[in-house]
Amino acid sequence: MSIGNSPEDERPFEDVSEEARPSIGRALRQARLDAGLTVDDVTNATRVRIAIVQAIEADNFAPCGGDVYARGHIRTLAKAVHLDPAPLLAQYDDSHGGRPAPTPAAPLFEAERIRPERRGPNWTAAMVAAIVAVVGFVGFTAFKGDDSGKSAVAEGGSTPTSDKTTPIPKTDKPKDPDPEPSDSAIAAVPQDKVTVQVSAVDGRSWVGVKDHNGRLLFDDLLKKGDSKTFQDSEKINLVLGDAGAIDLYVNGKKIDDDWQPGAVERLTYTKGDPQAG
Known part of the structure; x- marks a missing residue:
C-alpha cells in the first residue's frame, strides 16, 4: 500500500x-x-x-x-x-468575534414579595370627616333660618319693589376683523444682508453652512420636512450632501437649478440677486 x-x-x-x-x-x-x-x-x-x-x-x-x-x-x-x-x-x-452581546436586563420587580406595612389609625381622615359634619350642621341651620325669613315675608304681604327699573345699556361692540395674513419671512428679507433658506422637501440631506469669516453656522443632517434659515452681512457658503432633495431660497427668490438626486453641491451666495459661486 x-x-x-x-x-x-x-x-x-x-x-x-x-x-x-x-x-x-x-x-x-x-x-x-x-x-x-x-x-x-x-x-x-x-x-x-x-x-x-x-x-x-x-x-x-x-x-x-x-x-x-x-x-x-x-x-x-x-x-x-x-x-x-x-x-x-x-x-x-x-x-471580530460576532456581534457584541447585549447588556443583561435588570431582574423584574416582583410585587408578590412586598408585604403590606401595618398602618395605624387614619387620624387625618377622621378629622376631615368631623370637619365636614360641622360644616354640614352649620349650613343646615342657616338654611332653616332663611326659610323662616321667607315665611314671614309671605304672611305679611309682598315685598316692596321699586317702580323704576334701571335699564341695562347694550353696547354693540364690533368684532375684531380677522388679521390680514402677513407676508412670508422670505419675502421680507432685509436688503443689507444675504438670507438663505434650505428646505428638505424630497428627502434628507447633510447640510454645511459657513458665514463670510468661515465660521460654521450649521453642520448636520436635515431630515425630510425640516427647514433652516441663515443670514450674514456679506456671504453664505453652502455644502449640500444631496442637492436633489433640497429647495433653496436666496434673498427671497427660489433657486431653480436642476440638481440631480445624490449630487453634492458647493455654493456661495451674496446680497442682492442670487449669485452662486
Whole structure:
C-alpha cells in the first residue's frame, strides 16, 4: 500500500483571499470617492474625527475604542457616503468575534414579595370627616333660618319693589376683523444682508453652512420636512450632501437649478440677486 496525498489534497485551491470581497475600509473609501466627498466633508457631515475616518478607511479600528463604537462609526460613515451599512456590519462581526452581546436586563420587580406595612389609625381622615359634619350642621341651620325669613315675608304681604327699573345699556361692540395674513419671512428679507433658506422637501440631506469669516453656522443632517434659515452681512457658503432633495431660497427668490438626486453641491451666495459661486 502506497502512502500519498489523498484526493481531497489534490482539489484545486479555493480563492478565499480579500480580493473576493473588498474590506470595510476600502468599501467606505471607494463610496466616498464615488460620492465626490473629501475626508473633511465626511467629518463635517458626521462629526466623526478625521483621524478616526482615516483609520477606519485603512481598516484600523483600534482608535474607535471598542466594538460598540466601531460598529457605530461604520454605520454613520456608510450612511454619509450613501452605502448600505448592514453588509459592512456583518463583515465586521465575522472578523471580530460576532456581534457584541447585549447588556443583561435588570431582574423584574416582583410585587408578590412586598408585604403590606401595618398602618395605624387614619387620624387625618377622621378629622376631615368631623370637619365636614360641622360644616354640614352649620349650613343646615342657616338654611332653616332663611326659610323662616321667607315665611314671614309671605304672611305679611309682598315685598316692596321699586317702580323704576334701571335699564341695562347694550353696547354693540364690533368684532375684531380677522388679521390680514402677513407676508412670508422670505419675502421680507432685509436688503443689507444675504438670507438663505434650505428646505428638505424630497428627502434628507447633510447640510454645511459657513458665514463670510468661515465660521460654521450649521453642520448636520436635515431630515425630510425640516427647514433652516441663515443670514450674514456679506456671504453664505453652502455644502449640500444631496442637492436633489433640497429647495433653496436666496434673498427671497427660489433657486431653480436642476440638481440631480445624490449630487453634492458647493455654493456661495451674496446680497442682492442670487449669485452662486
